[in-house]
Amino acid sequence: MNIKSNQQFELLNLWQIFDFGKRGFRIPNYQRGYSWETEQRRDLIKDIEYIIESGYSYRHYTGTIVATYNSNESNKRETLTFDIVDGQQRLTTLIILLSTIIHQSAEDELNKNIRKTFIADGEETGNSVRKFITGLEQDDIFKKIVIHGQAYDGNIKTKSDKNLTNAFEEFENWLKMSSHNIEDIKKCVLKHLGFLLYAPKKDSEIGIMFEVINNRGKSLSQLEKIKNYLIYFSEKNNVSDLKNTVLEKWPYILSRLNNVGYTSNEDEDRFLRNCWIVFEDTNKSKSYHPYEQLKYNYPPDERKHHHKLAKFVHFISSAALTYERIFGKANDLSHLEQLYLNRIRFSPQNASVIPLIIALYERIVDKTFRESLLDVIEKLNFRYYGVGIANRSDSGQGTLFMMAHKLYNKYGSILEETGEYIDEKWLHFNLINFVNKRANDNTFVHNLTLEKDESGDFYRWHGLKYFLMRYEEYLRGDRGESVQYDKIMANRDPRYPNDFFHREHIWALSEFKYVKEEDEPIYHKRRIGNFFLLKEAQNIKMSNHPVHIKVKKYWEDRKNDPNTLMIREMNEFYEQATNYECKVNKWQRKTSKYWRNINIRFLDMREEKLINAALEIWRLPGLSNNYKKIEIDFFVNSNVIYRPTKE
Numbered sequence: 001m002n003i004k005s006n007q008q009f010e011l012l013n014l015w016q017i018f019d020f021g022k023r024g025f026r027i028p029n030y031q032r033g034y035s036w037e038t039e040q041r042r043d044l045i046k047d048i049e050y051i052i053e054s055g056y057s058y059r060h061y062t063g064t065i066v067a068t069y070n071s072n073e074s075n076k077r078e079t080l081t082f083d084i085v086d087g088q089q090r091l092t093t094l095i096i097l098l099s100t101i102i103h104q105s106a107e108d109e110l111n112k113n114i115r116k117t118f119i120a121d122g123e124e125t126g127n128s129v130r131k132f133i134t135g136l137e138q139d140d141i142f143k144k145i146v147i148h149g150q151a152y153d154g155n156i157k158t159k160s161d162k163n164l165t166n167a168f169e170e171f172e173n174w175l176k177m178s179s180h181n182i183e184d185i186k187k188c189v190l191k192h193l194g195f196l197l198y199a200p201k202k203d204s205e206i207g208i209m210f211e212v213i214n215n216r217g218k219s220l221s222q223l224e225k226i227k228n229y230l231i232y233f234s235e236k237n238n239v240s241d242l243k244n245t246v247l248e249k250w251p252y253i254l255s256r257l258n259n260v261g262y263t264s265n266e267d268e269d270r271f272l273r274n275c276w277i278v279f280e281d282t283n284k285s286k287s288y289h290p291y292e293q294l295k296y297n298y299p300p301d302e303r304k305h306h307h308k309l310a311k312f313v314h315f316i317s318s319a320a321l322t323y324e325r326i327f328g329k330a331n332d333l334s335h336l337e338q339l340y341l342n343r344i345r346f347s348p349q350n351a352s353v354i355p356l357i358i359a360l361y362e363r364i365v366d367k368t369f370r371e372s373l374l375d376v377i378e379k380l381n382f383r384y385y386g387v388g389i390a391n392r393s394d395s396g397q398g399t400l401f402m403m404a405h406k407l408y409n410k411y412g413s414i415l416e417e418t419g420e421y422i423d424e425k426w427l428h429f430n431l432i433n434f435v436n437k438r439a440n441d442n443t444f445v446h447n448l449t450l451e452k453d454e455s456g457d458f459y460r461w462h463g464l465k466y467f468l469m470r471y472e473e474y475l476r477g478d479r480g481e482s483v484q485y486d487k488i489m490a491n492r493d494p495r496y497p498n499d500f501f502h503r504e505h506i507w508a509l510s511e512f513k514y515v516k517e518e519d520e521p522i523y524h525k526r527r528i529g530n531f532f533l534l535k536e537a538q539n540i541k542m543s544n545h546p547v548h549i550k551v552k553k554y555w556e557d558r559k560n561d562p563n564t565l566m567i568r569e570m571n572e573f574y575e576q577a578t579n580y581e582c583k584v585n586k587w588q589r590k591t592s593k594y595w596r597n598i599n600i601r602f603l604d605m606r607e608e609k610l611i612n613a614a615l616e617i618w619r620l621p622g623l624s625n626n627y628k629k630i631e632i633d634f635f636v637n638s639n640v641i642y643r644p645t646k647e
Contacts, residue, residue, distance in 0.1 A: 011059050011194030014094065014118070021117040024079040024131040026070060027088045029231050029247055032224045033138055033160025033254075034167075036089045041170055044093060051188050052180050059194035063090045066198050079121070079129055082199065090195075093167060095119065095132050095146060097189060100171040103149030105182050114190070119146055137251050138164060157255035159263040221265035223253075223272045225291040229300075230309055237303040245310045249317040256320035260327035270351075271323065275316045277355045278362070278408045282401040315362070322361045326354070334367050340374035343470075346489045348463035349385040352397045353377050355404035360427075363411040369424045376431045379618045383439035386463045387447040396438055403430055432622045441615065441627040442644070448611050449632075450527055451639045457526040464503050465489060467614070468533045468566070474613045475565040488533065501533050506551070506570070506606075507599055508544045514595040524600055529607025529632075533564045547599050548574060570606065577601035600634050604641075608632040611642070 018024070051060050067082035084091065098118055102111040120128045134142045138160050141152045145168045152165050175182060220228075227250055234243035257263070262271055276290040286293050294312075298305040324330040326341050333341070344350050344357070356377055364370050384390050406415070410422040420426055450456055458464055466489065473483040488501050507525050515521045524530060534554075545553070554563075555571035577598050581587065587594045612629045619626070627644045634641050 011061060012197055013059065013191045013194060015190055017065060017195055017197060018117050018131065021121065022079060024081045025067065025084050025091060026073060026081055026133045027135050028083045029135045031088055031135060031228065032220055033135065033158060034089065034092050034163045035160065036093050037163060038166065038170065041093060041167060045174055048185060048188050049180060051192050052184050056192055059192050062193040062195055063087055064196040064198060065091065068199060079131065092134065094189060096167050097171050099146040099149060100168060100175060101182060101186050104175050158258050221268035222291040223268040226294055229295060230313065233300050233309065236300050237306065239303065239306040242306045242310050245313050249313050253317050253320045256324050259329050260323050274354045274358060275319045277401050278359045278404050279312060279315050282398065282405045284397065318362060319358045322358050325361065326357060334371060336371040337367065337374060340371065340378050342485050343378045344381060346466055346485050347381055347386055348466055350381055352385055352400050353381045355401055359404040359408040362408050364424055373424065373427060376428060376620065379620050380431055380435050383435060383444050383618050387444065389439050389443055389447055396434065399434060403427060432620060435620055436623055440623060440625055442625065445611060445627065445630055445642060448528055448614060449642050452523065452641065453639055458528045458531060459503065464531060468503065468531065470617055471610055471613055472533060472564050472566055474617055501535060503531055504534050506530050506532060507547050510544050511546055514546050515592050515599065521596065524603055527603055527607060529603040529610060532566050534567055535563055573605045574602050577605060604632045604634055
C-alpha cells in the first residue's frame with residue numbers, strides 16, 4: 001500500500017485516515033498502553049465544542065499519525081493494516097468516542113457505516129474484521145467498551161485499564177449533558193478534525209522514529225520504554241521467544257505493581273531502579289537511567305543478547321511479586337515473614353534495603369532463613385536509616401546494593417577476589433558487620449537522645465510515629481495483643497477522624513502556666529520522652545493542659561475511651577516522679593521549680609523506658625559493645641544525659 005506523497009502534507013479527516021474502510025490500524029505490543037487522562041480528553045472536548053460553535057468554518061489540526069504498513073496482518077485480513085508508531089492515544093480516544101456516540105444514538109445508515117469503517121466490518125455475517133486493534137494487554141477491555149458499548153466490570157489491573165474505563169464513562173456523561181446535538185458532534189469528529197498521515201517505508205527510518213517518539217510527548221516511565229525496546233529488539237532480530245516472554249510477563253508485572261499502588265511513572269522508575277541494581281549494575285548514578293543502560297549494554301544490532309534480555313524480563317516479573325509481598329498483597333508468606341516485611345514497609349525509610357529483599361526472594365528458598373534475614377534487615381534499616389545515623393557523604397547504600405547484587409548473581413559460588421562463599425550465612429555475617437561499623441548501640445542511643453546544648457526536635461523526626469508504634473507493640477507483647485500497623489500509621493481519614501493517631505507532646509509547647517520559658521522547659525519539650533501516640537478525640541480535649549492534669553485525665557478516661565497502652569503507664573511514671581521529688585527535695589510549696597523538677601523526672605523515667613525498650617526491640621546478636629540497658633538523668637553534671645550499662 002502506498003500512501004500518496006501529497007497526503008503527507010494535507011490535513012485528512014477521520015474518513016480519509018481510514019480510507020473509507022479500506023485501511024485499518026493496529027497498536028503494536030511495544031507501544032505504551034492507553035495513557036490519556038481526564039485533562040487530555042477535556043481538551044479534545046473543548047476543541048470539538050469550539051469547532052461546532054464556529055460553524056464548522058475550518059478543519060482543526062488534531063495531530064500527526066505515523067504508521068508503518070504491516071504486510072503480515074494485511075494478508076490475514078480483508079483490509080490493509082498499518083501499525084501505529086505515533087498518534088495511538090488520539091486515535092484510541094476518538095474510536096472510543098465514536099463508539100459511545102453510535103451506542104447513544106438511533107441506528108441508521110451513517111452509524112452502520114461508522115461502525116464498519118472504524119470499529120469492525122462483517123459482523124452481520126459472523127466474519128468480523130477489526131478496523132482498530134489495541135495491544136494485547138488491554139484489548140479485552142477495549143473490545144467490551146468499543147464493540148459492545150458497555151462499561152467494563154472486570155478486574156482493573158493497570159493504569160491503562162483505568163484510563164480506558166474512565167474515557168468511556170466521561171464520554172457517556174458528556175454526550176448526555178452536552179448542549180450540542182449528538183449529530184453535530186458526530187459531524188465534527190468525522191469531518192472537521194484534521195490529521196497529517198506519514199508512513200515511513202525503510203526499517204532504518206522506523207527505528208529512528210521509534211527512538212524519537214519514545215522520548216517525546218507525554219512522558220513514559222522507564223519501565224514502559226524498556227518494554228517498547230524489548231519488543232523492538234525482538235522484532236528487529238526476529239526473536240519470537242523474547243517477544244512472547246515480554247507479552248506473557250508484562251501484564252503480570254503491571255498488574256502486580258498496580259496491586260500495590262505503583263501506577264505513576266515515578267513509582268515504576270523506582271521499582272525498575274531496584275531491579276537494575278540487583279540484576280545488572282550497582283552504580284547509583286547509572287541505576288537512575290536503566291533504559292539508556294539497557295540499550296547500551298544490549299544494543300539492538302547484537303542478536304546474541306536475547307537470552308539475557310528474556311532472563312531480565314523473568315526477573316522483573318518475579319521482583320514485582322516481591323513488591324506484592326512487601327506491601328502485604330501476597331499469600332505465600334509465613335507469619336514471621338509478613339510481620340518483618342510489614343515493619344520494613346512502615347519504616348520511615350526503606351529504599352536502601354529493598355534491593356536486598358528482592359535478591360533474598362530470588363535466591364533463598366528456605367523460609368526459616370528468610371525470616372531470620374528479614375528480621376536482621378529490618379533492624380539494620382531502622383538502626384541506621386530510621387534514626388538518622390546515615391548521612392549523604394556515607395549513606396552505606398553502595399555496600400548494601402553490592403550485597404544484593406552479589407547474592408543474586410553469585411549465590412552458591414565462591415568469589416575469586418575474596419574467596420567468600422555466597423550464601424545465607426555470608427549475607428547474615430555482612431549485615432551484622434554493617435551494623436557493628438555504622439549503628440552500634442552507642443551510636444543508636446546517642447541518636448535517640450538530645451544533649452543539653454542540642455537544638456534538635458524529635459517532633460520533626462520522620463521515624464517518630466513508627467518508633468512509638470513499635471513501643472506500643474512492645475507494651476502489648478506481654479498482654480498477647482497485636483498492633484494494627486496500617487491503622488496506626490495511616491493518614492487522617494475524614495470519614496473516621498477520631499481513629500487517627502497523633503504524635504502528641506505530653507508537655508505542651510504552649511504550656512507555661514506552671515513553668516515559665518526562662519526555666520528552660522523548651523529543651524525537654526523536644527526530647528523523645530515527651531512524645532506519645534493517642535487518638536484524635538483525646539488530642540482535641542487535652543492538647544494544651546499542664547502535664548499533671550493531662551496525665552490524670554488520660555488515666556481516668558482509659559476505660560471509657562480505649563487508647564494506647566503508653567497512655568496508661570504515664571500515670572505510674574508521674575506518681576513515681578512526684579514521690580521522688582517530694583522525698584528527696586522535701587518541697588514545702590508547689591513552686592515553678594517544683595513543677596519543673598517533677599516534669600523533668602517524669603520525662604527521664606519515660607525516656608529511659610522508651611530507649612531501653614528500643615535496645616531490646618532492635619537488639620542484634622553478635623554486635624560488639626552491646627548495652628544491656630541505659631539510665632537517663634538530666635540532673636547529672638554532664639551534657640550527655642544517659643549512662644550505659646554494658647553486658
